[in-house]
Amino acid sequence: MNEGIQKEALSLQRSLTEHSYRYHVLDDPIISDAEYDGMLKRLMEIEEEFPELSVPDSPTKRVGAPPLESFEKAVHSVPMLSLDNAFNDQDVLEFHKRILRLTGQEGIYIAEPKLDGVAVELRYENGTLVRAATRGDGVTGEVITQNARTIRSVPLKLKEDKLKAPALLEVRGEVIIRKSDFEKLNQTRLENGESIFANPRNAAAGSLRQLDSKATAKRPLDIFVYGTGLVKGLEFKSHSAMLEILQGFGFPVNPNIGTGLSIAGILSAYKEFEALREGLPYEIDGMVIKVDDIALQRQLGEKIKSPRWAVAYKFSAQEKTTTIKDIVVQVGRTGVLTPVAILEPVNIGGAMVSRATLHNEDEIRRKDIRIGDKALVKRAGDVIPKIVKIFETERKGTEIPFEMPLQCPVCMSRIEKLKLDRSWVNKCVNASCQAQFKERIRHFVSKKAFDMEGLGRKIVDQLVEEGMIRSFVDVFTLEKEKLSGLERQAEKSAANLTEAIEKSKKISLPRFLYALGIQHTGENSAKLISQQFSSLDDIMAASVTDLESIHGIGPETASAVHGFFSNAENQAVIRQLLEAGVEIQNDRPQSPEPLDSPFYQKRVVLTGTLAAMARSEAQAMLEATGAVVTSSVSAKTDFLIAGADAGSKLDKARKAGVRILDETEFLAMVRQS
Ligand code: IVH
Numbered sequence: 001m002n003e004g005i006q007k008e009a010l011s012l013q014r015s016l017t018e019h020s021y022r023y024h025v026l027d028d029p030i031i032s033d034a035e036y037d038g039m040l041k042r043l044m045e046i047e048e049e050f051p052e053l054s055v056p057d058s059p060t061k062r063v064g065a066p067p068l069e070s071f072e073k074a075v076h077s078v079p080m081l082s083l084d085n086a087f088n089d090q091d092v093l094e095f096h097k098r099i100l101r102l103t104g105q106e107g108i109y110i111a112e113p114k115l116d117g118v119a120v121e122l123r124y125e126n127g128t129l130v131r132a133a134t135r136g137d138g139v140t141g142e143v144i145t146q147n148a149r150t151i152r153s154v155p156l157k158l159k160e161d162k163l164k165a166p167a168l169l170e171v172r173g174e175v176i177i178r179k180s181d182f183e184k185l186n187q188t189r190l191e192n193g194e195s196i197f198a199n200p201r202n203a204a205a206g207s208l209r210q211l212d213s214k215a216t217a218k219r220p221l222d223i224f225v226y227g228t229g230l231v232k233g234l235e236f237k238s239h240s241a242m243l244e245i246l247q248g249f250g251f252p253v254n255p256n257i258g259t260g261l262s263i264a265g266i267l268s269a270y271k272e273f274e275a276l277r278e279g280l281p282y283e284i285d286g287m288v289i290k291v292d293d294i295a296l297q298r299q300l301g302e303k304i305k306s307p308r309w310a311v312a313y314k315f316s317a318q319e320k321t322t323t324i325k326d327i328v329v330q331v332g333r334t335g336v337l338t339p340v341a342i343l344e345p346v347n348i349g350g351a352m353v354s355r356a357t358l359h360n361e362d363e364i365r366r367k368d369i370r371i372g373d374k375a376l377v378k379r380a381g382d383v384i385p386k387i388v389k390i391f392e393t394e395r396k397g398t399e400i401p402f403e404m405p406l407q408c409p410v411c412m413s414r415i416e417k418l419k420l421d422r423s424w425v426n427k428c429v430n431a432s433c434q435a436q437f438k439e440r441i442r443h444f445v446s447k448k449a450f451d452m453e454g455l456g457r458k459i460v461d462q463l464v465e466e467g468m469i470r471s472f473v474d475v476f477t478l479e480k481e482k483l484s485g486l487e488r489q490a491e492k493s494a495a496n497l498t499e500a501i502e503k504s505k506k507i508s509l510p511r512f513l514y515a516l517g518i519q520h521t522g523e524n525s526a527k528l529i530s531q532q533f534s535s536l537d538d539i540m541a542a543s544v545t546d547l548e549s550i551h552g553i554g555p556e557t558a559s560a561v562h563g564f565f566s567n568a569e570n571q572a573v574i575r576q577l578l579e580a581g582v583e584i585q586n587d588r589p590q591s592p593e594p595l596d597s598p599f600y601q602k603r604v605v606l607t608g609t610l611a612a613m614a615r616s617e618a619q620a621m622l623e624a625t626g627a628v629v630t631s632s633v634s635a636k637t638d639f640l641i642a643g644a645d646a647g648s649k650l651d652k653a654r655k656a657g658v659r660i661l662d663e664t665e666f667l668a669m670v671r672q673s
Contacts, residue, residue, distance in 0.1 A: 005050065008139075017157065020036075021159070029651075034530050042183070042363070043059065063150070064146065064214030070211070071211070075140050076133065076229060080308055081305060085313075086313045099309075100131070109260075109262070110240055110287055112257050113273060114284055114287055114437050115284055116282075119174055119175075120144070124165065129149065129510060131544070147213045155250040159248065165509040167233040169234065170228075172225065172229055173223050173226055174223065175204050175208060176223065176282045179282060181284065186203075196660060198388050223251075224254045226288075237293070239297070256276065269287060280292050285315055286314035288310060289310060321391070322377055323373070324369065324374075325343060326342040329405055332439055334587075335427045337357065337405075337428065343356060346377065355385070356377050357386055360423055361424070370401050370402065371392070373399050375387045385655075404406055410428075413428050413433060435462060435465065445460070449511055454493060468482065473573065476580040483498065507583070510527045514526040520554075520557040524630065525552070533587060541566065542565075543562065598669050605630055605635070609645055610644075635656050640660045
């Protein structure tokens with residue numbers, strides 16, 4: 001082997017490591033995926049020919065190694081403890097009282113998200129990853145080094161830009177799978193006829209326990225580190241200083257960490273984590289409170305299973321077990337039948353849950369859900385509760401499998417089976433089915449449409465059943481007297497409702513368009529169409545080609561909109577609405593002439609934090625120059641405006657070749673228009 005080859009291999013190993021770090025840890029790549037792949041391919045060729053150059057920390061080791069027969073056991077040098085749980089403020093206050101009594105100090109806490117993944121320990125000797133192990137029972141775990149090497153954000157070698165690697169460093173952290181990666185993973189498994197994972201934690205655990213690390217390499221695993229085990233040749237003054245040092249060595253450390261917190265700060269941090277939870281790209285199940293100072297930690301010491309200096313403040317459970325009492329069929333706005341599980345009511349995270357959607361027949365069959373089954377039910381934020389899994393072992397034999405009705409359960413019309421977005425659905429063929437009509441009215445008055453507060457589910461049911469609402473326009477002619485006569489409708493709320501109805505008559509064009517409930521026309525399409533045409537008349541007169549020429553409007557939406565407005569009955573409904581006093585306000589910003597603004601008719605996405613203004617202000621500014629601001633990046637996006645800490649959208653935009661503007665460039669361009 002000549003020296004040139006050796007040099008080339010070393011240089012490729014170095015730069016691939018650096019680029020992988022920029023991509024997976026910093027979320028800030030500076031070369032394209034293709035360039036990276038090209039370099040990796042070259043390195044693989046060299047290492048194949050000269051195996052002695054294939055060192056354990058070479059980036060080529062990320063793809064997996066020959067399969068194992070079984071996992072070796074590993075005894076942890078320092079036991080991996082668990083944490084005591086706190087479930088309410090009271091529990092946390094008691095934790096704090098103890099700490100205060102023992103240390104006499106205030107403002108000493110650090111708050112971290114409690115990541116819902118799998119704990120691992122990574123051992124580095126003189127900067128090189130030599131062993132990875134699961135937590136196991138805390139004393140003994142399993143050796144999963146080959147698998148850990150496939151996790152792209154796990155450094156195979158410590159970065160030594162700031163500090164020299166110590167002789168020994170054991171780093172602990174949580175291996176996770178991001179929510180979006182989890183969805184994709186399950187989707188692929190479904191398509192391949194494999195069983196799906198119940199949640200990202202199970203998926204991460206299953207992926208780490210593969211005897212064949214090539215299988216692990218295909219799983220989208222990631223890690224955040226939050227602690228150390230045995231360390232030789234390095235000392236930390238505080239937990240926060242340790243995290244900073246670990247970050248310097250190239251480990252991903254969670255960005256949402258609060259330091260120097262008092263007990264009041266801790267309680268408000270918990271509220272912030274609760275609010276953050278839904279929007280985070282990975283699952284967290286609480287907050288971990290730790291005493292920051294290491295000397296104080298030592299003073300406080302530990303119990304057998306858990307330290308006295310930390311506690312996990314758990315979120316209230318989002319999953320509970322209950323019984324499926326019945327499965328009923330709900331008829332949607334477009335006639336699609338959705339089976340719904342009627343549950344023995346349970347309190348999940350502070351809300352009573354008594355129904356869960358079962359999506360469609362296929363889903364019921366796939367999960368083999370039967371009436372009478374015990375089921376794990378999940379509620380995530382304001383999303384409709386769903387069934388995670390059923391407990392087959394709890395079956396008594398009296399459970400009844402579900403059969404899709406052959407007729408619409410409401411109007412008894414024929415049911416048609418058709419394919420919608422890749423899955424089969426059952427649809428009631430009768431467009432005047434009362435159930436469909438109720439849903440159309442619900443949509444019409446909903447928050448994003450006419451926004452009639454007080455016209456809830458039950459009242460709509462009643463009004464339709466009593467014949468007081470037979471078409472959209474009837475909503476506007478509801479009289480106070482008639483309303484207060486309704487069951488459960490006091491006079492005061494009847495007055496409030498009529499007032500809300502009156503107020504709702506002034507409506508923007510996009511909301512109006514959305515309220516009509518035209519197929520394939522959601523909020524965003526309604527906005528795009530309204531931006532293009534200045535009035536409802538123009539939209540009604542538009543041809544399919546006119547509509548299709550709008551950036552972001554596909555052929556299905558274009559023909560649905562055109563079809564809707566060509567229908568004489570629908571035209572009559574619109575006339576009636578206008579006669580009843582509905583006033584469509586075209587609040588479309590007066591778009592400047594095309595040449596005036598570089599953003600005119602361009603699709604723009606905002607991400608990250610802007611220093612100069614709130615995101616909503618930036619959006620308003622962009623819209624005023626004729627831009628269409630959307631929330632997700634696709635190949636059709638023209639610009640991505642990236643503020644500080646931009647994350648996955650920036651990534652996606654880069655891959656899609658979308659033009660990226662930082663805040664300064666963005667402001668300069670706005671000023672120019
Ligand atoms: S510290 C002695 N920090 O929670 C300290 N643990 O119940 C022990 N976990 O096994 C761990 N996020 O899997 C710590 N920010 C965090 C954590 C965290 C999640 C998990 C970890 C641990 C379990 C303890």
